[in-house]
Amino acid sequence: MNSNDNLPDSVKKYLKKFASNLWSLSDNSQRLFNNIIVIPSLAEFDLLPACLNSLEENDKNLLHETLVLVVVNNSLSASAEIKQNNKQTIDYLKNYHGKLNLSFVDASTESKAIPDKYAGVGIARKIGCDLALKKFDYSNSKKKILFFLDADCTVRPDYLEKVLSEFNKKNLHSAVIEYEHKFSDTSLEAEAIICYEIFLRFHRLGLKFAKCYYDYHTIGSTIVCDVESYIKAGGMNKRKAGEDYYFLEKLAKLNKIYTIADALVFPSARKSWRVPFGTGQRITRHLSKKQNEYVAYNAESFKILKRWLKFFMSDKVIELKQILTEAKNINRALSDFLLSNNFEKDWKQILKNNFSLKEIQKQKIFWFDAFKTLKLIHYLRDNGYPNINLFDAVDEILKMMRIKSEISRDKAIPDIQIQKQYLLFLRKILQEEFSNDN
DSSP: OOOGGGSOHHHHHHHHHHOOSSOOBSOOOOOOBSEEEEEEESSOTTTHHHHHHHHHTSOHHHHHTEEEEEEEEOBTTOOHHHHHHHHHHHHHHHTOOSSSEEEEEEESSTTTOBOTTTOSHHHHHHHHHHHHGGGBOTTSOSOOEEEEOOTTOEEOTTHHHHHHHHHHHTTOSEEEEEEOOOOOTTSTHHHHHHHHHHHHHHHHHHHHHTTOSOOSOOOGGGEEEEHHHHHHTTSOOOOSSOHHHHHHHHHHTTSOOEEEEEEEEEOOOOOOSSOSSSHHHHHHHHHHTOSOOOEEOOHHHHHHHHHHHHHHTSTTOOOHHHHHHHHHHHOHHHHHHHHHTTHHHHHHHHHHHOOSHHHHHHHHHHHSOHHHHHHHHHHHHHTTOOOEEHHHHHHHHHHHTTOOOOOOOOSSSOOHHHHHHHHHHHHHHHHHHHHHHO
16 A cells, blocks of 8 residues: 555645545555545445445456456444344455455444444445555556446446546546446335436426526436545535535546446345435335325526526626626526525626636536526526426427427336336437437
8 A cells, every 4th residue: 555655745645635544455466556436335245245246347457457346334332133133244355355455444343433413325435445545556647437336236337438538638637437236126115216217317407597607417326536526525524415516526626527428337126224315215106105206407597597597607607787687687586596595696706706707607507506506496496387298398408409209108107118218218318419429
């Protein structure tokens, strides 16, 4: 492992300010790498081997310069069942003799378990990434790339090749990889994950239609970034859930998030108790049938968002009065949203502190960020543009984007085969949309 003396100054400063010394890697190997894949693992003894097996199918030359780092983690108060599952995982990793350069972090056993206050996927990712910073080979000029993956995912055999090629060819700093949730047509979860993924892809298509700067998806197992960006973003946060959302927002404020358009990551479509929201929780909620899941944001909201962004992001727009007047002309709810989110005070401060047009344009992107974008969509939902049927919403956004669909539907919620047609069509459309961008 790199001694601290051999690390770049930026890495040393980051580690001193943000990293913890409570955890360490399982081996003392001196080997250094250009790429490191960090995989949090919480009670994943049954699924982790399939994830590692899929990585093993990647190009052997790329695997040679790649470290796979598994963070086996649980809270201090985790159940005996979780601790036992993690013990099995650690035993499996200790005895691993496959094709990967593999290391792991014990954040699970008695003296290493994570305090309940912080325990969750955010800190597990952070522990792995922070330790990874010491395992990169900074002596060569190749990009140093962090891959974020989950233990219940599998990847394509060209996962490393595609990502590394895009990063090097286009000098990328951060990206999300396209994904497709795995499901069996006959499983109970199929209906739930098809519904949820259609919703996710509808939302992303809406952002794309609105020409939103923050038009990426926010799935943790699809994030890739270079070390420089990881450090500038202040590293991964400790959130128990939504860590991917806020980390990506920080990365986006450094550089536009690029989309690697081919589907290379296949997340699991299982229900979950792990986090209060996200895929697993949405599947659990769907299966409980507590509410109608076949709803989505009103497509009109994205028309309002598009008009607002076209106006606000123009390099001719600076004056506060002009902005507030036009916001009201676009939509009264938009104007009310800006005022209730301190826009007036914040904008005066922005103009006071930034003199060049370039800086002001950057501040526009910073102020109306991913979170504010989502808040506006929710505000519009609650003030005149309520949710509508999911498939009506998809049909409308496709029409708005002038994308022709051959899918025929004769009822509000079609049967599962028609739903699957919608999903496959949206996957294809988004892949094409982002391929064209690139």
